[in-house]
Amino acid sequence: MSNKMRAVVYDGPFKVSIGEVERPKILHPNDVLVKITTSCICGSDLHMYEGRTAAEKGIVFGHENMGIVEECGEGVSLLKKGDRVVMPFNVACGHCQNCEEQRSAFCTNVNPGFAGGAYGYVAMGPYPGGQAEYVRVPFADFNALKLPKGKQNEEDFALLADIFPTGWHGVELSGFKPGESIAVFGAGPVGLMAAYSAKLRGASEVYVVDRVPERLQKAESIGCVPVDLSKGNPAEQIKALRGGKEVDRGVDAVGYQAVTADGKTEQPNAVLEGLIAVVRPTGGLGIPGLYVPKDPGAPDSNSAKGYITFPFGKLFEKGLTVGTGQCNVKKYNRYLRDMIISGTAKPSFVVSHNVTLNEAVDAYDKFDKRVDGYTKVLLHP
Incomplete structure (x- = not known):
């Protein structure tokens, strides 16, 4: 040979x-x-x-x-x-x-x-x-x-x-329980697997945020509610769909290359901010999305060194739990x-x-x- x-x-x-x-x-x-x-x-x-x-x-x-x-x-x-x-x-x-x-x-x-x-x-x-x-x-x-x-x-x-175990892991990290509602940010393969895992595990409602039409269609095809990032603040969209109520759990399936609603500007903390805004007090966040210690192509000097800013005060106020790391x-x-x-x-x-x-x-x-x-x-x- x-x-x-x-x-x-x-x-x-x-x-x-x-x-x-x-x-x-x-x-x-x-x-x-x-x-x-x-x-x-x-x-x-x-x-x-x-x-x-x-x-x-x-x-x-x-x-x-x-x-x-x-x-x-x-x-x-x-x-x-x-x-x-x-x-x-x-x-x-x-x-x-x-x-x-x-x-x-x-x-x-x-x-x-x-x-x-x-x-x-x-x-x-x-x-x-x-x-x-x-x-x-x-x-x-x-x-x-x-x-x-x-x-x-x-x-x-x-x-x-x-991706199947990683999606499952993202839901697990959030502290999810059967019957709860959950928002998944990112409808790439891991995000779709997280949404699918939540459905398999008995979620009452699953919201999936993305801006790519084909991805949102995939999410809808498995019984999830698609949320189009290009149409505005996803946390506000989800709360509007729920009569002002927040969800029980959230999953970040995007990571450090998150973008703003127009899809043109990188904002590494965009998903973290969205999750903190949309998850109810004492709810949980699962973060299987990749974050790195160094990013040569980062949009600013802090995120280039792996430092991501997010509203920790709101996280603390709500008493949110956070689980993160590779699957x-x-x-x-x-x-x-x-x-x-x-x-x-x-x-x-x-x-x-x-x-x-x-x-x-x-x-x-x-x-x-x-x-x-x-x-x-x-x-x-």
Whole structure:
């Protein structure tokens, strides 16, 4: 077998290419090598793609990966060649304090000096991504979730790597209880998964804020109330729809690249302000949307250093709780897998395009520009 493979390689802001890179090898007895069948382009990849991180040229993208086990290290006991698996985007050891407490996104062993590791992402450790033909999975017995054999539910299972658990996590962080109302800011893949998760968990009403018509239509198609950001202050729109009442919970599925109503001006604190305004006193906020310690393309000097201003006084006055941080995928993925198998959940409604790995350059461009209906793209080597 060749020691080279094709992969999506970062070449600089707004530039990726299909390059020939070293094929991964087993480096530790606990590793497996997975032949990729599906990898996804994530909104988080766009932060690197747009030059809004410290990502350097040559990084192989791809933290949402699934495929077939090709080779196992001698220490692997739960997996075997031919197993169909999906990998949480979190690379985690499984035995540090955080991993043992189901906080695998904050593993302290896999990426010293940073809270957690991931495949193919800047500052998240030495783990090349899976937008490629193969990926190496460390601590594989912990990091790979077995799936039913065959090709059934491929699109659904691929979303277990990140966005389905992350959407669920955003709702969990908010302190949501069945029967409550919730507002989700952002109708990208994670926002739609948060809204879908809230519906699955028994929300009475789900409001979804965005300004892209196709995204709002997707939200409406699953029984949510779409709120068009371009038509004015979303918090006021939601309260008007509710006769002046606020909602019980809120989810930020946007993060640090939030924009004003016209969609032309970045305002990193826009969603945080909106959530504080629209959630009732003693309600809760879940913030799975990405915020970074440094932002090279920030609109001001404070946010460039990761400092975001927001009305803390109002947050305090209302007694709001706040939950934030990356998703601990391992905490949720086997349960969500079983919901897919049973037919209870079908998260693949967010998938807009299935393309080959060779079409990734064009897919990145269109996904970044939000054109031609590109909302969630799956890559197949």
